[in-house]
Amino acid sequence: MEHRLLRRLKALTLLWRRRSRSGIPFVKSFTYKEINKATSGFGMILESGPQGTTYKARFPDGLVGAVKRVRSHQLQNDSFLKSVQLLGRLHHHHLVKLKGFSKGKERFLVFDYMENGRLKDYLHDPLKTPLNWRTRLQIAIDIAAALEYLQNFCEPPVYNVSISSNNIFLDENFVAKLSDVGFAGCELICNSESNIISEDTSEQRNRRLVFQFGMLLLELITGQSLLNEAEIVHWIQESEFAYSIHKMVDTDLGDQYDSKELGSLLVMARMCTKAENDTSISIRQILRFLQGQTEHSAFKCGKTKII
Known part of the structure; x- marks a missing residue:
């Protein structure tokens, strides 16, 4: 029984690591395909302006998020990941929480969706x-x-x-x-x-x-x-x-x-x-x-x- 529990725990740990794919605790790494699907092909636009475009997203696990496209000139790849690490460590009831990111074909940040907007x-x-x-x-x-x-x-x-x-x-x-x-x-x-x-x-x-x-x-x-x-x-x-x-x-x-x-x-x-x-x-x-x-x-x- 004990061995079975240990195996189960290891399997869950490996699964979490695969899902995170980032090495950043509490922040999930998404693929471009997952972001594309969750935003209905980038069709659910919340806002678009000089700072970029933000989309509403619905993920299979029930997460409803606001996906912000990061412009290529804003941060280089290493800087982007360092910033994600720092944002991932911020936890406060009055901060919009970072839930995930994508660094594939394009770079995105996934935040909690705020129902009543700005x-x-x-x-x-x-x-x-x-x-x-x-x-x-x-x-x-x-x-x-x-x-x-x-x-x-x-x-x-x-x-x-x-x-x-x-x-x-x-x-x-x-x-x-x-x-x-x-x-x-x-x-x-x-x-x-x-x-x-x-x-x-x-x-x-x-x-x-x-x-x-x-x-x-x-x-x-x-x-x-x-x-x-x-x-x-x-x-x-x-x-x-x-x-x-x-x-x-x-x-x-x-x-x-x-x-x-x-x-x-x-x-x-x-x-x-x-x-x-x-x-x-x-x-x-x-x-x-x-x-x-x-x-x-x-x-x-x-x-x-x-x-």
């Missing part, structure tokens, strides 16, 4: 049902939690992130997940190889992420695409901005928001976007502040806190 659409598409205030606050908390994980719980820390409504996806329960981590270039790969980040460099990167997060807060509050960063930053840094706060609130919210929470979030956005971010606020401090807002609201309303 945050950008819910803020700017008039055909979408507007997000309520509680959902917007929770999205800010979700993304701050993802950033805390990348900065404080990854070795080396991951700073190669773009924070925008275009890179934030919502699952079937409107839980926010950050995407495109580490693929804005080869910076992440270089960091993993050197494993050395100077204090000045890490501080600058933290400032950049904090600034981007402040801009995300403003986008969640105003519902506006903040193309003119200089103008919005100038407004929020003005001493008189408090008198025009309610004029900037997304009209889709009506009056269905907590004025004190709004004020607190705008103060936080102001700190994040302050010139040179000389307050040296950290992502961890931002997260604790936002969590404190929901805890206060839960206590005030007699409800379970939203986390």
Whole structure:
């Protein structure tokens, strides 16, 4: 009986190795044929743009994924595999999870499929049902939690992130997940190889992420695409901005928001976007502040806190 169990275990291990074909734990390697079939001959297009094309895919094992075609000029083959290895090690509830890849005839990345698409659409598409205030606050908390994980719980820390409504996806329960981590270039790969980040460099990167997060807060509050960063930053840094706060609130919210929470979030956005971010606020401090807002609201309303 024991020998039979051992043989069975070895067989399952070999099967897993064959299926993975990558040597990368928890990340499956797909063939071009498998990708082609799962996307119905690349017919199920989710989006197509300057960054490439993404397809919806249904695999025989039940996995529903979003398959992103990697342009040949973006990463060389060795760099591509190193990036896949790094992405495969990232596990957090608020990151879009890498499920697999293909490095055959063409290169693809397979991610979890997000049922409700991009945050950008819910803020700017008039055909979408507007997000309520509680959902917007929770999205800010979700993304701050993802950033805390990348900065404080990854070795080396991951700073190669773009924070925008275009890179934030919502699952079937409107839980926010950050995407495109580490693929804005080869910076992440270089960091993993050197494993050395100077204090000045890490501080600058933290400032950049904090600034981007402040801009995300403003986008969640105003519902506006903040193309003119200089103008919005100038407004929020003005001493008189408090008198025009309610004029900037997304009209889709009506009056269905907590004025004190709004004020607190705008103060936080102001700190994040302050010139040179000389307050040296950290992502961890931002997260604790936002969590404190929901805890206060839960206590005030007699409800379970939203986390």
